[in-house]
Amino acid sequence: MESIYRGKIANRKSNVFQLLAAADKYEVLDLKNISEDMIFNEITIENAIQTLINTDKYSATKVLDKILVFIALNLSIIDIISGTELKKFIVEKPDLVMKLYETISERSFLSNCENNCKNKNYIYGNL
16 A cells, blocks of 8 residues: 555565556556556566566556567567467467567568658558
């Protein structure tokens, strides 16, 4: 409760997802934003998929989107995951797999097009 009143988080690594859960449940936006920022600051290639799974449990779209882009930009993450762990992720979280695929596809298209297209309107449309 101290985190809610003071806007500070002690012992960051051990309870950040608990705080995110409480912030989401009680709609404490400042604490939710702090928790999401902390989660993203602690992300590594080794923990990205598990962090994605843990974050998906809450309405934390800001950090979820950042993690998806992080994974899309660091596809070597897929090589680090064991076959069993990857299969479990695909079977148990097909919605996340689809979001990840969409993020990778979007990033790949934009990257290829930026490198190969002279007309930026082709990439972004006539916004």
